[in-house]
Amino acid sequence: MSATIGLFLVFYSATAYTIFSSGLSHIARLPAAGDMLADRVIYLIFFCFFMMLTFSASIASYISLFRSRETSWMLTLPLTHRVVCLWKCMEAALFSSWGLIFISAPLFIAFAQHRGVGWVFYLKTLTSLIPFVIIISGLAVSFMLITVRWFKRSHLIYAAVAIGLFMTFSIVKAYTSDKKLAEESGLNTALTFQLVLRHTDISTSPLLPSAWLAKSTIDWSRPWRQGNDPLNIALLYSNSLMILLITCWLARRYFFAARSRSLQHVAISAARIRMQQTNNSSTTALNQRRFNLPSSPLIALSLKDIRTFIREPGQWLQFLIIFGLLALYAMSLRHMAYDRSNPQEAHLFAFLNLTVCALALSTLTTRFVFPQFSLEGQRFWILAMSPLRLPRIILQKFVLSTLFTGTTTFIILLISGHMLELPSNDTAFFATAILLLSIGLNAIAVGFGTIFPNLKETNSAKIVSGFGGTLCLIISFAYVALFIGSLVFARLALLKTTSSPGIIDVFENRAALIALSTAFITTALATILPIAFSIKTIKKLVFLDKL
Numbered sequence: 001m002s003a004t005i006g007l008f009l010v011f012y013s014a015t016a017y018t019i020f021s022s023g024l025s026h027i028a029r030l031p032a033a034g035d036m037l038a039d040r041v042i043y044l045i046f047f048c049f050f051m052m053l054t055f056s057a058s059i060a061s062y063i064s065l066f067r068s069r070e071t072s073w074m075l076t077l078p079l080t081h082r083v084v085c086l087w088k089c090m091e092a093a094l095f096s097s098w099g100l101i102f103i104s105a106p107l108f109i110a111f112a113q114h115r116g117v118g119w120v121f122y123l124k125t126l127t128s129l130i131p132f133v134i135i136i137s138g139l140a141v142s143f144m145l146i147t148v149r150w151f152k153r154s155h156l157i158y159a160a161v162a163i164g165l166f167m168t169f170s171i172v173k174a175y176t177s178d179k180k181l182a183e184e185s186g187l188n189t190a191l192t193f194q195l196v197l198r199h200t201d202i203s204t205s206p207l208l209p210s211a212w213l214a215k216s217t218i219d220w221s222r223p224w225r226q227g228n229d230p231l232n233i234a235l236l237y238s239n240s241l242m243i244l245l246i247t248c249w250l251a252r253r254y255f256f257a258a259r260s261r262s263l264q265h266v267a268i269s270a271a272r273i274r275m276q277q278t279n280n281s282s283t284t285a286l287n288q289r290r291f292n293l294p295s296s297p298l299i300a301l302s303l304k305d306i307r308t309f310i311r312e313p314g315q316w317l318q319f320l321i322i323f324g325l326l327a328l329y330a331m332s333l334r335h336m337a338y339d340r341s342n343p344q345e346a347h348l349f350a351f352l353n354l355t356v357c358a359l360a361l362s363t364l365t366t367r368f369v370f371p372q373f374s375l376e377g378q379r380f381w382i383l384a385m386s387p388l389r390l391p392r393i394i395l396q397k398f399v400l401s402t403l404f405t406g407t408t409t410f411i412i413l414l415i416s417g418h419m420l421e422l423p424s425n426d427t428a429f430f431a432t433a434i435l436l437l438s439i440g441l442n443a444i445a446v447g448f449g450t451i452f453p454n455l456k457e458t459n460s461a462k463i464v465s466g467f468g469g470t471l472c473l474i475i476s477f478a479y480v481a482l483f484i485g486s487l488v489f490a491r492l493a494l495l496k497t498t499s500s501p502g503i504i505d506v507f508e509n510r511a512a513l514i515a516l517s518t519a520f521i522t523t524a525l526a527t528i529l530p531i532a533f534s535i536k537t538i539k540k541l542v543f544l545d546k547l
């Protein structure tokens with residue numbers, strides 16, 4: 001296990017360093033704008049880290065504070081509410097931010113090598129990440145305490161609608177102004193550079209902690225300015241201390257009240273659901289007889305999984321945001337600047353688009369599908385007493401997750417193919433490819449989730465952070481790389497003979513046929529082997545020793 005994780009860390013670090021270093025070298029060759037664009041890239045990286053960590057810490061702190069059984073147990077100990085809340089805040093910060101150093105280390109090393117700075121740069125950057133993480137965790141916990149204590153679900157819905165309308169209006173306004181400006185002056189290099197800088201100005205806002213950290217990092221990378229501007233690092237440390245004081249005060253005053261209100265909402269929702277089930281039981285039976293609706297244990301188990309997913313805001317909210325970003329990304333591909341008359345360039349962008357969607361899908365299956373078996377936890381004996389055999393439960397989870405994620409990503413690939421103005425046969429080709437990837441990735445997630453369960457944990461983020469989740473992500477990445485690599489090889493082999501390859505051309509080209517066969521065989525192995533081993537594991541009841 002340690003060797004697998006270690007090899008993956010080494011491979012990722014080397015690959016990320018090589019890619020980022022090549023990107024910085026390419027930017028540096030741009031006349032009169034290399035350093036400015038490199039600085040803006042650092043601002044954007046820290047801004048993305050800030051947004052992702054804030055969202056992740058908010059979800060993790062909500063689960064730890066209001067959904068964890070361990071918190072209920074800790075409240076019975078001779079500990080103050082402030083201590084319990086702060087401990088859970090630290091726990092959420094660790095689980096949310098441990099990947100920050102892992103992801104950013106190769107990027108910082110490449111940036112330092114590009115600027116030619118010494119070891120002091122690494123020390124300063126590493127120490128500045130501590131107050132950065134404290135600010136994010138404190139803001140997330142404070143936001144959750146205030147939201148749960150004083151806001152209702154209707155208020156959150158109104159706020160989400162208002163934010164969505166504001167973002168839509170801003171995007172439409174920016175697109176309209178850019179289109180008008182491009183029509184009046186022409187899309188030249190200077191205008192493109194100006195638009196890129198204008199649309200990334202939000203990452204340089206002096207009100208954002210990410211901008212303070214990025215500004216300090218950039219200043220430390222310039223030897224002639226080292227130590228001359230302590231303002232930004234002082235802002236980081238002073239604000240981290242201030243947010244700690246605010247979080248302590250909110251935890252002492254409102255944590256118990258917020259938790260009590262959360263439990264009250266859960267009890268009211270459960271009572272309302274029981275009342276609706278009682279009132280609608282006869283109606284449901286009548287509708288089933290009238291419309292001949294199927295009623296089977298598989299459908300009941302699927303409905304149970306869907307309702308459990310909907311009742312957990314920490315699950316569906318992340319899922320909705322990630323797929324919303326993917327849909328927004330697909331809609332914006334219309335403005336991708338490339339020569340649509342050149343088939344090689346069109347295929348390059350199409351394969352890059354497929355890679356983006358496949359990697360996002362692999363992350364989603366690991367994050368949401370992998371913990372499904374473990375989340376049954378102490379209640380697994382209920383499923384064991386159901387009319388279903390245990391292997392069919394594994395197959396049910398695999399089919400349900402594949403239908404949901406496969407359908408969604410299939411629609412996104414159709415939209416992106418239309419936005420990239422691909423021919424209909426190419427759009428169908430890439431949409432079919434994402435369907436095959438969805439089958440393989442969901443099988444890997446379900447299989448590894450059954451082979452490496454954590455039945456004592458109720459927090460899905462902690463379940464994914466273990467060895468099984470990490471190994472599942474590594475295998476998913478390897479499968480995606482092999483599958484897309486085979487498709488790329490097949491397409492290159494076909495383009496040597498014709499510019500618009502069809503199905504008949506595949507059978508006439510031996511290299512393309514071997515490459516496509518490799519992709520299909522890889523998908524079959526990725527689907528059959530994990531499911532077969534998971535069924536074998538569940539039949540032997542090996543997981544019972546982990547209860």
